[in-house]
Amino acid sequence: MRLSKLFGKTQREIPAEAETASHQLLLRAGMIQQLAAGVYSYLPLGWRVLKKIENIIRDEMDKAGGQEVNMPVLQPFEMWQQSGRDQALGKVLFTLSDRRERKLALGPTHEEVVTELAKYNVQSYRDLPLLLYQIQVKFRDEPRPRGGLIRVREFLMKDLYSFDADEAGLDISYQKMREAYQNIFDRCGLPVMLVEADSGAIGGKDSREFMVVAESGEDEIIYCPGCNYAANAEKAVSVKEKIDNGKPLPVEEVATPGAGSIEEVAAFLKIPHHHTLKAVFYIADGKLVFVVIRGDLEVNEVKLNNQLKASELRMATEAEVIKAGLVAGAASPVGIKGFKVIADDSVNSGTNFVAGGNKPDTHLKNVNYPRDFKADIVADIASARVGDKCPGCGGILASTQGIEVGHIFKLGTTYSQKFDASFIDKKGESRPLVMGCYGLGLSRLMAAVIEQNHDEKGIIWPLPIAPYQLYLCPLYKEGAKVEEVTEKLYAELEAAGFEVLFDDRQESPGVKFNDADLLGMPIRVTVSPRTLEKGSVEFKKRSEKESELVPLDGIAARLKKMVTEFNSV
C-alpha cells in the first residue's frame, strides 16, 4: 500500500478527547474515528488490525472444533422477557420498535438466540458436543463508555456457545476453550492473566476472565504473588483473621455521645475497628436491607447482590434509613425486626463485638453471634483487600489494574430449560442441553495490545496483528537512485508475499520516521543515498533502538528470516 493513497491521516497533536494511551494513539494514527460516545468508525489501518485478530480467533475456534454461524443483531424483545434478562440487563439493552410497534432489541450477547437455534437443530446426543460461534457486532448501552475502544457501545465480539450432554462434556468443552483462548492471546503477543470472576447477570459457574495488566484497566485484580491465586476484586476472597476478644460476656449498654461512625466509636471506646460490627443499609428493588459486617471490612456489592439477586441494588440514603425507623449512627441488628438481615461471615470471626444500640448515642458491648441476633443469610460479602491473607497459601495479597479481554464460564442448563432446548440421551430420555459461554472482545483486545505495546513515539504492533509487516521508507534526494531502487524493492517485496506500507510521500526524513514510529509497523526498511552508497538498505525493528545495514541483494530472504523469528517469539 502506498501511504500517499492511504485513507486516514496521522495527527501531530494529541486529541483533547483522549486520555488513555491506546485511545490517543489510535486517533493520532488515523486508525479509528469517533462518531458518538462509545461509537467508532474503523479506518483502513485499524480495520486491518481487527481483521488480523479476527482471523487468528477464527483459526483457533475452528481448530477447537467450533463452527461459525451468524445470528441476528435484531432480536424480538419477547425473547429477552422469556429469559428474564430484560430485567437483569435493564437499560444496557438497546431497544427499538418496528413499524408495527413490535419491540425489538439489539443483541448485546446471544445466549437466547443460540439456544433457540440449538433447540431446533439438536435432537440427539449424537449431535453433541456442539460448539457454535460468531464474530459480530454487539450493542450495549453502557452507562459510561470510556477510554476509546476499551469500553464502547458498539463493538466486535467473538462469542462461542458450547452444548454438551452432561457436565463431564461441558468440562471438556470448557477446557478446550480455555486453551484456545490462551493460544489466541499468545498469537496476538498479549500476556494475559487468568482470574476468577463473577458471572454477572448471565449466571453460571467456573467464571474466569482473561485480563491484560494495564494501568488504564477498569477492573481491579487481587492476586497472590506467592501462589497462583488471582481474582477480580468483585469476586476475590481473603482470610478473615480470628479476633480473640475473650469468652462471650453479657451484653452491656454504653453511652457514646456524639460517636456515629466506626471511626468515632472505636476512638471513643479506645478499641480497634475489628472489635466492632457496623450496619450498612441498601435498597434492593425498593426494599431496605440490613447488612452487618465487621467494622474493619467493606461490603462488596457484587457479593452482596449474589445473595440478594436484586435487579437494582444501591446504598440507602440517610433519609431512607431514618424513615425506616432506624437510628443512623447507632443502628444495630440486635433486637431489630421487619428487615431482611444479611451478615458477613466475619460476625463469626470473634466475640464481644461493639454494635449499635438502636438508641441515639448508645452502643452495645459484648454482642455475640448468633446469641444476640439472627441474620437471614450469613455469607462472605466482604471485599478482599491488598495486604489481606491469601486464601490459597496464606501469603499477602497484592493488586493491579486489568482490562478484561475474554470471559469464559459454564452456564449449565439455565437457558436450555427456559427455552426448552433438549436432546434424547443414550437411554432415550429427554434432557436439557448443558451449555457454556465464551466471549472475547476484539475491539477491546486491539486497545489492550496498544496499552501494553507502545512508547512515547507511538504504537509497537506485535507482528501477527500489525496492519502491515514492513514500513518501506525511502528518503528521496535528487540525483540519487533512491526512487528507482525503492520502487523496484516495493514490487519485489509484495511479490514475495510481504505486507508493505510504502511511504512514497515527498516528505522530510523527520516526518517519515515519526509517522513510522507512530503507526508502529514491526520492521522499517529505509532506503537513502547514504545506504545506497554502501549498496545496502537499513533495517530497523520498531521494538529496538539499533538498526542494521543489509546488502540490497537477498533482502527478501533476510526479511523472511526476520518475520519467522518474530512469529516464533
Added chain:
RNA sequence: CGGGGUGUAGCGCAGCUGGUAGCGCGCAUGGUUUGGGACCAUGAGGUCGGCGGUUCAAAUCCGCCCACCCCGACCA
C-alpha cells in the same frame, strides 16, 4: 443518575470590562530543502454546539437545551 470540565477552521488553542473572529499545525499553489515533525511566499477554509432573551450591537452578558470528556454510581 450525582459531581467536575469542555464546545470558536480538519487538529491544538487564543479572543479581557459587548463593536461582527485570530494564532500554530495541517491543507492548496509556487519555489528552496531532504537521516528525526525544514524554510519562504501566496491562498482556501468559520451558521463561534443549538434555541431564546437583554442590547443600537452578542463568540463575549442571561436563561434553557444538546453533545463530548473525566470522577463516581453502574457494568454483560
